[in-house]
Amino acid sequence: MLEIQGLYKHYGKFTALNGLNLELKKGELFGFVGPNGAGKTTTMKIVSGLLNADAGDVFVDGINIRKDKKKLKEKIGYMPDFFGVYDNLKVVEYMEFYASIYGIEGKPAKKLIYELLELVNLSECAGNYVDGLSRGMKQRLCLARCLIHDPELLILDEPASGLDPRARFEMKEILRNLNHKGKTIIISSHILPELSQMCSTIGIIQKGTMVLKGTVEEIMQQMNVSNPLLIQVVEGQDKVISLLKRNPFVENIAIKGSNYSIGFKGNKVEEANLLHSLIENDIRISSFFRQEGTLESLFIQITKEEEGEKIEV
Amino acid sequence: MKFRMNPVYKKELKISVRTVRMAMIILGYNAVLALIGLLSFYFTFNYSFNNNIDYSGILQIYLILAVIEFGLVLFVVPAFTASAISGEREKQTLEILLTTKLKPSQIIFGKLLSSISSTLLLVFSSLPILAIVFSIGGIRLFDLIQLMLFCVTTAIFVGSIGIFFSTCFKKTVPSTVFTYGSIILLVIGTLAIIAVSYMIGVRNYDNLYSASSTMIEYNPPGVGHAINLLLINPAVSLLALLSKQFGSPSYLSSLLSHYGKTNTVIFDHWYAISILIQMLLAVVLLCISVRTLDPLKNKK
Ligand SMILES: Nc1ncnc2c1ncn2[C@@H]1O[C@H](COP(=O)(O)OP(=O)(O)OP(=O)(O)O)[C@@H](O)[C@H]1O
Numbered sequence: 001m002l003e004i005q006g007l008y009k010h011y012g013k014f015t016a017l018n019g020l021n022l023e024l025k026k027g028e029l030f031g032f033v034g035p036n037g038a039g040k041t042t043t044m045k046i047v048s049g050l051l052n053a054d055a056g057d058v059f060v061d062g063i064n065i066r067k068d069k070k071k072l073k074e075k076i077g078y079m080p081d082f083f084g085v086y087d088n089l090k091v092v093e094y095m096e097f098y099a100s101i102y103g104i105e106g107k108p109a110k111k112l113i114y115e116l117l118e119l120v121n122l123s124e125c126a127g128n129y130v131d132g133l134s135r136g137m138k139q140r141l142c143l144a145r146c147l148i149h150d151p152e153l154l155i156l157d158e159p160a161s162g163l164d165p166r167a168r169f170e171m172k173e174i175l176r177n178l179n180h181k182g183k184t185i186i187i188s189s190h191i192l193p194e195l196s197q198m199c200s201t202i203g204i205i206q207k208g209t210m211v212l213k214g215t216v217e218e219i220m221q222q223m224n225v226s227n228p229l230l231i232q233v234v235e236g237q238d239k240v241i242s243l244l245k246r247n248p249f250v251e252n253i254a255i256k257g258s259n260y261s262i263g264f265k266g267n268k269v270e271e272a273n274l275l276h277s278l279i280e281n282d283i284r285i286s287s288f289f290r291q292e293g294t295l296e297s298l299f300i301q302i303t304k305e306e307e308g309e310k311i312e313v
Numbered sequence: 314m315k316f317r318m319n320p321v322y323k324k325e326l327k328i329s330v331r332t333v334r335m336a337m338i339i340l341g342y343n344a345v346l347a348l349i350g351l352l353s354f355y356f357t358f359n360y361s362f363n364n365n366i367d368y369s370g371i372l373q374i375y376l377i378l379a380v381i382e383f384g385l386v387l388f389v390v391p392a393f394t395a396s397a398i399s400g401e402r403e404k405q406t407l408e409i410l411l412t413t414k415l416k417p418s419q420i421i422f423g424k425l426l427s428s429i430s431s432t433l434l435l436v437f438s439s440l441p442i443l444a445i446v447f448s449i450g451g452i453r454l455f456d457l458i459q460l461m462l463f464c465v466t467t468a469i470f471v472g473s474i475g476i477f478f479s480t481c482f483k484k485t486v487p488s489t490v491f492t493y494g495s496i497i498l499l500v501i502g503t504l505a506i507i508a509v510s511y512m513i514g515v516r517n518y519d520n521l522y523s524a525s526s527t528m529i530e531y532n533p534p535g536v537g538h539a540i541n542l543l544l545i546n547p548a549v550s551l552l553a554l555l556s557k558q559f560g561s562p563s564y565l566s567s568l569l570s571h572y573g574k575t576n577t578v579i580f581d582h583w584y585a586i587s588i589l590i591q592m593l594l595a596v597v598l599l600c601i602s603v604r605t606l607d608p609l610k611n612k613k
């Protein structure tokens with residue numbers, strides 16, 4: 001659906017995008033995460049045809065965005081991070097304006113607008129003036145607006161920024177709903193837990209390059225490897241250490257009473273093997289688990305590493 | 314293909330019709346115009362002796378009204394166009410527009426149309442008042458139509474100057490300053506340039522003349538063909554139009570021949586040529602604006 005290859009963008013001497021790659025399949029809900037100034041907005045603007053990249057290619061549904069701007073505009077719906085609405089225009093008229101841009105007028109337009117407002121829970125405000133809407137309502141209106149031509153790819157730049165928890169939840173539900181209807185969606189955000197609940201895949205951008213990309217599980221797994229394995233031993237403590245030392249994946253061991261914290265570089269299967277061998281040796285274990293990493297700690301870890309400060313997990 | 318109204322124009326129209334402001338402005342403007350018209354009538358007829366109507370007085374009323382209409386277009390249209398694009402940018406609605414199917418040319422055209430049309434609405438709404446002059450005689454219907462058309466072309470010309478600066482600058486304030494600046498330059502500046510270079514030329518000639526001993530006829534040089542600079546001055550176009558309508562080219566010719574020399578062809582068709590040039594300039598400015606607005610053609 002979306003393919004970004006080696007995207008570069010410079011602002012004067014400053015490199016905002018440094019060979020960014022990204023590939024999204026149809027129906028993905030992709031969370032685009034990165035610290036301030038990482039280049040999320042820049043990437044999204046390039047994909048939406050608002051900025052020229054210095055180098056690299058972008059394909060939306062196989063269309064090179066440099067070559068066929070008209071087709072691109074039919075395929076994408078873009079919601080900027082900051083946007084305004086017109087004064088003296090009612091919600092319905094606001095929608096009618098954008099519908100008329102796509103040549104949708106009269107009865108079909110009325111019907112479509114009604115459906116979209118319903119979708120974003122704004123049908124009750126149809127007669128209100130847009131400049132009188134709350135931030136959350138404007139955000140939802142803008143979302144409804146970018147759905148008017150039924151685009152396949154939605155590019156949403158921080159659609160939940162500045163919203164209260166309730167409004168965030170609503171926005172999340174709407175987006176999930178849209179994703180179920182088959183839309184491919186890219187959302188940028190700083191807030192990781194929110195994205196991890198909602199997105200199918202997540203990409204982490206740092207200084208204009210994608211440092212990590214995968215499904216939420218994959219990313220969790222990858223980060224788990226660097227988290228310690230926590231084992232609570234009830235009986236057979238004398239045998240534990242020698243057993244652990246023989247395991248090739250064990251890197252270090254910290255003991256605190258009956259709790260063992262182990263640096264373990266193995267995957268799930270190797271974890272299971274370790275547990276199996278412990279039990280076979282009559283060691284009685286009450287708990288055995290990998291310390292859960294939050295996406296947040298990963299985020300901080302990755303962004304710190306880039307700055308050259310190794311941090312111990 | 315079915316005719317479809319420019320969406321931007323339609324939206325602007327909806328917004329402007331909504332407010333009472335427009336209706337009030339139309340009312341106020343026509344009231345002022347009618348008052349001026351009636352007062353001039355009063356003076357023209359009251360001071361005409363022996364029941365002889367002085368038709369030149371009526372022409373003067375027409376002249377006053379025409380200048381007011383012209384001034385209105387000249388100074389009100391830029392107020393709308395100078396904020397047309399920069400206003401959208403400041404309201405943060407431009408980016409959204411640019412990601413829709415709308416072409417930059419449609420945005421520019423819709424904006425120009427809506428900015429011009431509200432002012433032209435004012436001009437056309439005052440047609441009945443102008444028609445009073447016409448009903449008494451001295452001015453033909455054709456002249457009125459011509460004046461209206463002139464207002465349209467002037468609106469397009471100054472309107473595109475506003476649109477141009479509005480796309481060049483991010484903010485409305487510098488755009489407005491530059492727009493009015495260039496209009497003042499066009500109307501007064503060009504005349505000032507001609508006058509100053511004329512005076513410099515005459516002074517130099519005077520020095521030479523007094524220094525030379527041989528008796529030659531005193532014949533200071535004008536600015537020559539530089540006088541054609543005035544072709545881009547809409548006020549001179551109005552002068553040319555009125556001169557033509559009054560059947561006396563004296564206004565225009567005294568201005569032109571005093572300061573410089575013109576080709577007779579240009580002189581004879583001054584009005585048509587100047588309008589043509591101004592429309593060409595408008596097209597060029599609009600094309601540059603369209604290009605500037607297109608995010609992918611515009612470097613940076
Ligand atoms: N028009 C511009 N001129 C100069 N530098 C710019 C411009 N736009 C963006 N930048 C720089 O490019 C970098 C990337 O900006 P971008 O807006 O893409 O970041 P972001 O990931 O969206 O950040 P945020 O999370 O704050 O929205 C920033 O360091 C910013 O300073």
Ligand SMILES: [Mg+2]
Nearest residue numbers: 040041081157
């Ligand atoms: Mg951003």
